[in-house]
Amino acid sequence: MIQIIKNANVLSESGEITVKHIIIENDKIKEIVDGNNDLSQWTDQTDMVLDAQNKLVTPGFIDMHVHLREPGFEHKETIETGTRSAVKGGYTTIASMPNTRPVTDNPGTVGLVKEKAKQAGYAKVLPYGAITVGELGQQLTDFKALKEAGVIGFTDDGVGVQSAQMMKDAMKKAALLNMPVIAHCEDNSLVEGAFFTEGEFTRKHGLKGIPNESEAIHVGRDILLAEATGVHYHVCHVSTEQSIRLIRQAKQLGIHVTAEVCPHHLLLSDEDIPGLDANWKMNPPLRSPRDVKACIEALEDGTIDIIVTDHAPHSAEEKARGIEAAPFGIVGFETAFPLLYTKFVLSGQWSLGMLVKRMTSDPAAVFGLEAGRLEPGAPADITIIDLNQEKVVDPEQFATKGRNTPFAGWKLKGWPVMTLVDGQVVWSEAAAHTTFTK
Ligand SMILES: NC(=O)N[C@@H](CC(=O)O)C(=O)O
Ligand SMILES: [Zn+2]
Ligand SMILES: [Zn+2]
Secondary structure, eight states, rough: EOOOOEEEEOOTSSSSSEEEEEEETTTTEEEETTTSOOOOHHHEEEEEEEEEOOEEEEEEEEEEEEEEOOOOTTOOOOOOHHHHHHHHTTEOOOOOOOSSSOOSSSHHHHHHHHHHHHTTTSEEEEEEEOOOOGGGGSSSSOHHHHHHHHHOBBBOOSOOOOOOHHHHHHHHHHTTTOOOOOEEEEEEETTTTTOOEETTTHHHOOOOETTTHHHHHHHHHHHHHHHOOOOOOEEOSSSHHHHHHHHHHHHHTTTTTTEEEEEEHOOOOOOGOOOGGGGGGSSSOOOOOHHHHHHHHHHHTTTTEEEEOOBOOOOOHHHTTTTSSSOOOOTTTTTTTHHHHHIITTTTOOHHHHHHHHHHHHHHHHHHHSOOOOSSBBBBOOOEEEEEEEEOOGGGOOOSSSSOTTTTOOOOEEEEEEEEEEEEEEEEOGGGGGGEEO
């Protein structure tokens, strides 16, 4: 089956926009030809021609840090609703965290996640396996069995591995299997009883604060352990200037460390928190404007490699339990690109090319994935974006079950309008914006 996306605005390697026709055969990109080329050689064998005139066409976005909640927390999200939310946000490959119930610490649960994702038929799901059984920090999981079941790395996301010895053993084992260790960096002894960053906001409300060192201490410890073991060490949701300083130095020393940052840590600080509203409660917390600046600079200079959402849906009822009892986390798929495009690209601070790279080819390179590029032979995982479309963030319109976002009411440009996975249209906005012709 041949499909064509014609008149696509495609970013070149150097970040310029050029007009191309993308020829898709079955699930792969067959050819990308210049926009002034005649398509008649293709049109008689074509099943679908999609006119993407004036739309940006990118490789499908890749999100290496997401929570799909199934099995165990289906009231927050299911694999079906989570992956549908992902493709609506332009994501075609997502890596799911193991803090499900049961925890994804065994081959059976890995198999279930993969099977459900396949049945849903939206985004491709790459599961992570837990480092410790039940994410309890007591006993390592069977890394070899988890690898054979299809996990792409090991992490106890949701909680930091408190014991340095446990982390070192995990890294040794992962290195032998040539697998990465992905770390939620948090020293519990520095955090207990706090849920916002230590600073103006916590002082004003008379609350205990989460200090920056609670994150950076783990980053520093783990960099030393990564150096000692030779493992690929990836730092989750970096949020502090101290962590960034350590990562920058480690990279200069040639230690195999990579890092990710979330849109909210690039766009919001503790000064923006309107009050004791649980839609502003996430882990790591929103930090100071100084930390936000450090995160932005680190993403720009490559100290932080990639953008992830840490999509963390919770039910409205859970988030309404009061600031102390409400769980940490906010949803992310459906707002990530428009937020970053509007705030960083339209403002002139970033090139469009850099933003797209940090959401596509860079995550693919960090994790060695066959994805993230528009080129012949690549899977036809494609996102079509209307950069001019302007909409207000309305959580009631989300495909995710989660409504927990601090970005409700933000007016943004740059909304994905169609997403293809393996050559199939898995999500499309109202036909008004895109035309199918035969
Ligand atoms: N980020 C969050 O605030 N919450 C995540 C856990 C995590 O990513 O550490 C969750 O699972 O809800
Ligand atoms: Zn985490
Ligand atoms: Zn997470």
